[in-house]
Amino acid sequence: MQTCRLQSSRPMIFTSCVLWKLAQTMYLLYLLTVGISAFPIQPEEQTVVAENCQFRGKHFKTIFKVEGEPVVLRCPQTWYWLGTSANPHVSLTWRKNNSAREVPGKEETRAWVQDGALWILPAVQGDSGTYICTIRNASYCDEMSIKLKVFEKTEASLPVISYPQILTLSTSGSLVCPDLSDFILNKTDFKIQWYKDSVPLDQENEKFLSVKGTTRLLVHNVSVVDEGYYSCVMTFAQGGTRYNITRSIKLRINRREEETIPVIIFPHQTILASLGSRLMIPCKVFLGAGTHSTTLLWWTANDTNIDNAYQFGRVTQGQRLEYSENNENYIEVPLIFGPVIREDLTTDFKCVVRNTLSFQMLHTTVKEAATFSWGIALAPLALVFLVLGGIWIHRWRKHRTGKAYGLTALKTGPRDFQSYPSKIKELK
Structure with missing residues (x-):
């Protein structure tokens, strides 16, 4: 310079x-x-995602499996991340029991991640625990956990690992071998062997029929003796090794529910009520020995649903009540007014009942009850008192008149009687 x-x-x-x-x-x-x-700065959003991942909670369903068989865990929140496995900008990782180490580890040979699902094959009891699935992209991250319980293959574990299924007595139905979609995807040549109480079911038995290419077992003419534990077994090959996939089913038999024609026995066609008062009108239906479950019961006002007709809730439909009296079935649904107004007197209320056998309705009208008046109620009593008072006054005046006459006669009589002697004396 x-x-x-x-x-x-x-x-x-x-x-x-x-x-x-x-x-x-x-x-x-x-x-x-x-x-x-030469020293790139990471965006602030990336740092926030790496440190803060939203936890969505624990999946409601616990996975129960048997040791020695394949286990596939699906990320519970994949419904939110549609197409996660096919999206290259979304990463999916698994952890176990809140550990920072991802699973499967590099040395792990029994576990791997395929299409976002965690495969464990074969499963051992030590695999039991809570697994956390983490899904993230460039701007968002969330986690959700799922619990796995691997049992020893014993009869004692049947009540825990069994899938409940129900069939109806004296009908034909089918059992379904559940939770096999991960092993039979795009396959139709699989085979399932069915057992009842550990005894193989004969394919030539007319009672049971395993439908080829499906996971269903048809049961004809269901009876009480069909109740019990069933198992279905499918063979799965992986890496040159064949594994059995077993599902246990606990079958319960329900009695067949019979329907009857319902009958409305209350209310009457006219209901009396005072304006401004609260009112409840129960609609009572008689079913006899019929079932409650298939019968519908409701109220309408001018052919409109109660909730739509009274959006502010002045008139509401109460809770449905199901009960039995003397081994006969009834249902009730009340119509509740709070309060009754003049508009209700011109409204067409209907109690409607319906099942597969019948459809019925009963019209009900609310009318104003006669108002109680003390003037009207006391009028006859006042008339009685008036009549009695008139009679008493008449008798009293008559009594007074007679008494006055008696006193006058008593005073004047002796004087006239004493005057005669004096006059006689004077005449002499």
């Missing part, structure tokens, strides 16, 4: 000095830019 100042008297030399300094400054800025680019 000093050289530039000393030579400032020479315009050409001074100009070249300024250009030189400008070039040096630009070179320094270039070096600084290159140095900064």
